[in-house]
């Protein structure tokens with residue numbers, strides 16, 4: 444839709460913005476990168492951006508802000524209660540998401556905390572298309588569990604299913620019959636299912652889930668953190684919606700859910716988060732928790748400047764020239780990598796390109812964290828920081844047994860309007876070199892393993908001196924190149 448055709452026939456994404464404020468990047472030598480990752484216990488969360496060339500850890504809070512967002516931040520109305528900045532944001536939520544009642548919270552996981560605390564009871568089961576790390580942690584903290592009901596083939600690496608984020612309706616019905624409606628606080632649908640490669644669900648599927656929710660009288664909650672991109676892919680891939688505007692698709696999607704929550708770090712290219720609904724009864728259950736955990740109802744732990752940026756950003760989510768950018772750059776990154784033979788999750792999804800670490804490093808067993816090892820190896824050979832999304836991001840059960848992840852992915856996030864095409868080409872080039880030298884990559888093991896969300900603060904070490912071998916081979920092949 445927003446693709447520009449080239450006379451040459453070349454298929455490349457074209458930037459539909461210009462760069463006016465820039466940040467200098469460091470591309471430090473590989474020897475420095477070795478020291479940095481060694482000092483960071485082979486966990487790339489521990490790196491300083493001083494030592495990173497392209498930070499592809501996440502899109503969270505890393506999307507480029509627009510001139511309109513920055514200028515709105517200047518007129519922020521500082522007030523503990525009743526801030527006009529909040530009113531402007533609230534109007535945006537009503538206009539774009541179609542929900543009248545809004546609770547602000549400091550980011551997406553704070554919304555998950557409030558929702559879990561309000562509705563999830565011990566022993567409950569939350570059916571979802573797929574879990575998200577922070578959502579799962581909050582559900583488990585309430586003594587409950589999630590049930591993942593993705594459609595068949597959703598975790599196949601290479602696929603031509605345009606909607607791998609779809610929920611399997613038969614599995615959903617079976618789950619409800621088995622668990623009982625009393626034990627299900629709500630069904631959760633996550634837009635652009637993050638952990639399986641940013642894969643969207645279709646409008647058809649969401650409507651079908653809504654029908655089941657209505658039939659059984661169960662609430663439908665939507666994680667809308669990556670809603671804009673899911674809506675864009677509905678427009679691109681689901682023919683019934685081709686003629687509709689992004690704004691119409693967005694509103695249709697949120698209209699099907701009773702409760703919508705989001706990380707504004709993603710949805711609106713700013714900071715913050717929120718929960719919105721048209722149901723006063725649901726609002727009334729959650730509202731008292733906001734002043735207790737987040738801040739007063741008109742700021743929710745955010746600065747008013749952030750709220751102004753959200754107020755503008757929520758409207759920009761309806762702009763195809765904004766939302767298409769990251770998606771089209773990801774597609775370019777995935778397609779170019781596949782041409783080099785690199786195993787990638789297909790079709791390309793949103794928020795980042797996803798490398799199949801299990802296919803990249805079949806010689807590394809899952810309990811030695813192939814995706815974490817690949818993140819270390821890619822950082823070493825390129826200065827690019829990705830994020831492990833595999834068993835390292837998983838957890839141990841009460842008996843200390845590790846739950847092996849369904850997929851071992853290295854996510855290379857492509858925040859909106861941040862990177863240029865030559866930078867993306869550099870990523871493909873280094874990934875290609877690494878793939879040709881993949882047998883050099885070895886495993887990792889924990890030297891310190893936190894109980895909850897272990898990937899954030901865990902410390903690791905390589906199972907052999909393989910990182911040094913990568914440094915040596917890089918020098919041999921690239922001479923004195925950075």
Ligand SMILES: *Cc1c(COP(=O)(O)O)cnc(C)c1O
Pocket residue numbers: 503550551552553575577633637666668669705706707708709715716
């Ligand atoms: C990022 C994310 C969250 C958590 O949001 P934060 O603002 O980082 O706390 C929740 N759900 C999904 C789908 C996300 O991508």
